[in-house]
Amino acid sequence: MTRLLTCVALLAVTLPAVAADLTKEEMVKLLADIDDRQRNGGDFKALVYLEQREKDKADLVRELIVYRRDADDRLMMLFAKPKSEEGKGYLRIDKNLWSYDPNVGKWERTTERERIGGTNSRRRDFDESRLAEEYDPSFDGEGKLGAFDVWMLKLQVKPNVDVAYPTIKLWVDKNSRNILKQEEYALSGRLMRKSLYPKWNKVYSESKKADVWFPGEIRIYDEVEKSNSTYVLFKSVDLKPLEANLFTKAWLESKSR
Amino acid sequence: MTGFLSELALLFHIARRNLFTTFINFIIGLIILVGTCGQVAGSSLLSTLTSSMSKSVIGSAAGHLQVYNDASEDELAIYGQMGGQDPSLEPITDFPEVKKQLAADPNVKNIVPQGIGGGLITSGNTVDITLAKLRDLYRARDEKTPSTEGKRLTAEGYAEQIASVKEHIRQIVKVIHADAAKADALRDAKTVDPSEQEHLVTAASDAFWADFDKHPYDSLEFLENYIAPQAGDADMLYLRYLGTDLEAFQKAFDRMYLKEGQMVPTGKRGLLLPTYYYEENLKLKCARKLDKIKEQLANSRRTIATDEELKRWLKENQQQTREIVLQLDGIKTKTATTALQGFLKSDEKDLNGLLAKFFDMNDQNFHERYDFFYAQIVPLLELYRVRVGDTMTFKAYTKGGSVQAVNVRVYGTFEFKGLEQSPLAGAMALMDLMSFRDLYGYMSKDKLNEIQALKAAAPSKGLNRETAEDELFGQGGSVVNESVTSTIDEKQELSGTTAKKRGATLDENTYSQADFEAGVVLNVAVLLKNEHDLEATQARLSKMSTPNTHFRVVTWQKAAGVLGDFVYYARVGLSSAMSIIFVIAMIVISVAMIMATIARTATIGTMRAIGAQRTFIISMVLAETSALALFFGSLGAAIGSALILFIGNKGIPATTPEQYFFFAGPRFLPVLEPMHVISAFFIILAISALSTVLPAIIATRVSPLRAMQTDE
Incomplete structure (x- = not known):
């Protein structure tokens, strides 16, 4: 009788856990959903506010316009404020991330680790999400983040894919299937950044005939320089079609003439 | 008695x-x-x-005494702190007043405003540089504006230059294509990206070049995005610079002399490069190695046969022939190949192979080959990455943490008498104060106000990293908001005071002495009439500091930091x-x-x-x-x-x-x-x-x- 009760108790404890584990397919599907809901069928333009706080330094503040054409995998960022930054920008064409400085009229090929506008944000924070395409997931358990029930996933970069951080841990809200928290690790296993996503906005897209999701704000905490943090605020989004030739060096150059 | x-x-x-x-x-x-x-x-x-x-210290930068802001977090270290980084100094915002106070002392001979910083010289790889040159030519032709090099040509002039650079790029594509084929044969097929080979085939095709001018910017972007990354020989150079009033510096530090070029004209922005750095870092690597071997053979008992380092340098030259090959267009490649075939009495047709044979040197043939290299090969090459008269792009992190870049024209190279071989004395370039201030990025009142206005328009509650998760997720509820699409108008967001407009005229600007002295400086070098009166003068000058100027005076020895x-x-x-x-x-x-x-x-x-x-x-x-x-x-x-x-x-x-x-x-x-x-x-x-x-x-x-x- 005691043995039977023990077996029942063990089953009671382990069964929900087994049932809650996401299979590989489910995790890939979850990542694909996260990617897909942030992708627009047409063009995407956002006005973004960036603020970097560092110990003993004046806050670094930027306002930029982010342009995306997800169908062609194109991204451009044009800095609008303050005046000293106006006209600077980034352009991603396939594996190349170019930065442009109108002060010197030169383009420079940068890497995925480029600190956007001198802040601790990276290209991936503004670009379309490609988690399913770039990473292999594994299940890291489920739990609570504050009052939210979350799945925890560990992502490992796929071979021959260039990303800023090869390992990511995600805390995904079970209810809304949105990322709430993200930790990014270097190849050595050292935690580099922690990002919190407290707000997710959705806006109806005519071209997609569905909602497009984007983070309302991102709070990035530097885990190496513990006193540094970055605040990213998506102020507004515009889904109207962009100029056909926008994602070119010539277009970005023309904005500072 | x-x-x-x-x-x-x-x-x-x-x-x-x-x-x-x-x-x-x-x-x-x-x-x-x-x-x-x-x-x-x-x-x-x-x-x-x-x-x-x-x-060395007094004569090359520091002067007898150094003056800097007393509120500075670190102590001044002209040659950098332990670990190599520059000290964090608060700026002197009223240099004219400081100068007036210091000049009142009878033992003060010269007062030189200064500021030390470090920047990156970035230029991309050989293909990037050549493509940027071609883009610059097309842009100058189409917009009828001078190129970034400041040249303005006739229509025929542009056509000729564009054809020449295009020919050079075609040659580069051929070299990369051939190298890639060899490399692919040695690599695991799984690691070969087929798209790279496809892009090379496209770029090497006659059709691509026949249509190049139909859409030159598209063609350029194709090469920039898909061919240039395959060259992969870019490197980044770090250079420390001393922003200063260049005329006052030359008068005060009379051990400094020009090796090549001219002084920066009065009132102009400009840069003087230290010869030591120029030779070590900006010269063609294989040529520099040959120079160093020649020096060692002449001034020491080392021989190629017995010295491992000399052997290694030659081995590196044999393996790094690409830096030469990528510089040559079709005609120059042929000229170099013929010259080397004749010299080596070889039938080898591949220039890479010929160069590898050529750099296989020993004590017996070194001098003959060295002379041949400089007489026959060097005239076909750009011996230095930057030449006197060129414009260099400097990129530096400002005090606030953002990245700033400036273009500065190189007017010459310089040395300090007796310190020609010293890397310490030859590590810092001399830069005009205006360019230095651009890179320093001083937060003026106007800039601070602009930042405050931006922050006010996007209020953000700063959250402590320890409690942020609780504050953001502790209450539960939904994280999802319904939003609407709005119109983002660039014309409204951009003020029109574009950096390009500011930057384009910088080289042409002429500044008065008052302009140079009006902005911030980080430290001030003071040279004395009687150097034996150093401590007493230091004490007198220290007493001159007022709450307004608030400076600290240190001797050259203290200012030299680690040294x-x-x-x-x-x-x-x-x-x-x-x-x-x-x-x-x-x-x-x-x-x-x-x-x-x-x-x-x-x-x-x-x-x-x-x-x-x-x-x-x-x-x-x-x-x-x-x-x-x-x-x-x-x-x-x-x-x-x-x-x-x-x-x-x-x-x-x-x-x-x-x-x-x-x-x-x-x-x-x-x-x-x-x-x-x-x-x-x-x-x-x-x-x-x-x-x-x-x-x-x-x-x-x-x-x-x-x-x-x-x-x-």
């Missing part, structure tokens, strides 16, 4: 007679000799080292070593004299018995030690002086680049100063006198009766 003199004569006689009577005296003398010799030589070496280093500390530690080290030697000497002399005194108990007792007073016995012991100190001290001082004169005449050659800086030239020439000899002499006399205290006391306690009984 006569009695005193006769007593003195007697003491002298006894001291002279006993000088070499015992082995103990010889040991004592030897210790005195070594101590005096060490003191003379050590103090001369240290004094000359301090003096030559002061020449200044080196002199301090060398001095402390030498003083400690000498102190230890002297303490040991004192103990040994004292013990030896006690032994000598005990050995002479009977003599002293007899002397006391026949009427010698205690003072006479004390004087006798003192006189004997003094005689030893005088004789052996003189000998030690003479040997020490001779050693310094000998080294001073021959010199110690600087064997490392750092030693050039410490020695203020290629050889260290220590100088003997009379003060070093005199002070060493007096120190040894004092120590000898002190060591006689105990033996003298023991000697005076010898009882005549006991002394005589001992003999019995």
Whole structure:
């Protein structure tokens, strides 16, 4: 009788856990959903506010316009404020991330680790999400983040894919299937950044005939320089079609003439 | 009086007679000799080292005194802090007022505003550079504006230049294509990205080049995005710079001279590159290695056959022929190939292969091949990445943490007399103050107001990293908001005060002296009329600081940071070593004299018995030690002086680049100063006198009766 009760108790404890584990397919599907809901069928333009706080330094503040054409995998960022930054920008064409400085009229090929506008944000924070395409997931358990029930996933970069951080841990809200928290690790296993996503906005897209999701704000905490943090605020989004030739060096150059 | 003199004569006689009577005296003398010799030589070496280093530091950037903001977090370190980073200094915002205050001191000769920073010189790889040149030509042609190089050409001129650069790029594509085919054959098929090969096939095709001019910017972007990354030979250079009033600098630091080019014209922005850095970092790598091998073969006993480093340099040249091959267009490739085939008497058709054979050098053929390289190959190449007259792009992190870049024209290269080989003196470029301020990114009131306005428009609650998760997710609820699409108008967001407009005219601007002096500087070099009055002048200038100017004054040694500390530690080290030697000497002399005194108990007792007073016995012991100190001290001082004169005449050659800086030239020439000899002499006399205290006391306690009984 005691043995039977023990077996029942063990089953009671382990069964929900087994049932809650996401299979590989489910995790890939979850990542694909996260990617897909942030992708627009047409063009995407956002006005973004960036603020970097560092110990003993004046806050670094930027306002930029982010342009995306997800169908062609194109991204451009044009800095609008303050005046000293106006006209600077980034352009991603396939594996190349170019930065442009109108002060010197030169383009420079940068890497995925480029600190956007001198802040601790990276290209991936503004670009379309490609988690399913770039990473292999594994299940890291489920739990609570504050009052939210979350799945925890560990992502490992796929071979021959260039990303800023090869390992990511995600805390995904079970209810809304949105990322709430993200930790990014270097190849050595050292935690580099922690990002919190407290707000997710959705806006109806005519071209997609569905909602497009984007983070309302991102709070990035530097885990190496513990006193540094970055605040990213998506102020507004515009889904109207962009100029056909926008994602070119010539277009970005023309904005500072 | 006569009695005193006769007593003195007697003491002298006894001291002279006993000088070499015992082995103990010889040991004592030897210790005195070594101590005096060490003191003379050590103090001369240290004094000359301090003096030559002061020449290097004072003459190359620091001046006699340095003035900087007293509110600075770090201490000024002209040559960087331990670990290489530059100190964090608060700026001097009212330089004219500081200058006025400092100039009031009668000993101040020159006042030079300065600011030190470090920037990156980024240029991409050879393909990036060549493509940027082509893009620049198309843009200048289409917009009818001068290129970034400042050139304005006719339509035919543009067509000719564009055709030439295009031809060069076609050659580059051929080289990359051929190299990629070889590399792919060696690689695992899984690691080969087929799209890379496809892009190369497209770029190498006649159709691509036939249609190039139909959409030149699209063609350029294709090459920039898909071909240039495959070249992969880009490197990034770091260069420290000293922003300064260049005219005032040249007047104050007269050891500086131009090696090539000209001074930056009055009122203009511009840059002077240190020759050492120019040669080491901006010259074609294989040419620089050949130069260094030539220098080593001429100035040392090293040979290619026996020296691993020289062999390695040549091996690297054999493996890095791409930097040459990628620079050549079709015609130049043919010229180089023909020249090398003739020289090597080879049928090899591949230029890479020919160059590899050419760089397979030995002691016998090195000089002939070196001359051939400079006569036949170098004229086909860009020997330096940046030439005098070119515009360099500097990128630096501003004090606020953002990245700023400026274009600065290189007007020339410079050196400091006697410090030509020193990497420390030749590591900092001289830059105009305007460009320096752009890179420094001082947060003016206007800029601060603009930032405040932006922050006010996007209020963000700063959250502590420890409690952020609780605050953001602790309450639960939904994280999802319904949003609407809005219109984002670039015209509204961009002010139109574009950086391009500001940047385009910078090179043409002419600034007044007041403009140069009006902005922020980080430190101020002060050169004195009388350098011997250094400390007193420092004290006077320090008192001039007001709450408004709030500056700190430090000597060149303090301003030199780690280097200044080196002199301090060398001095402390030498003083400690000498102190230890002297303490040991004192103990040994004292013990030896006690032994000598005990050995002479009977003599002293007899002397006391026949009427010698205690003072006479004390004087006798003192006189004997003094005689030893005088004789052996003189000998030690003479040997020490001779050693310094000998080294001073021959010199110690600087064997490392750092030693050039410490020695203020290629050889260290220590100088003997009379003060070093005199002070060493007096120190040894004092120590000898002190060591006689105990033996003298023991000697005076010898009882005549006991002394005589001992003999019995």
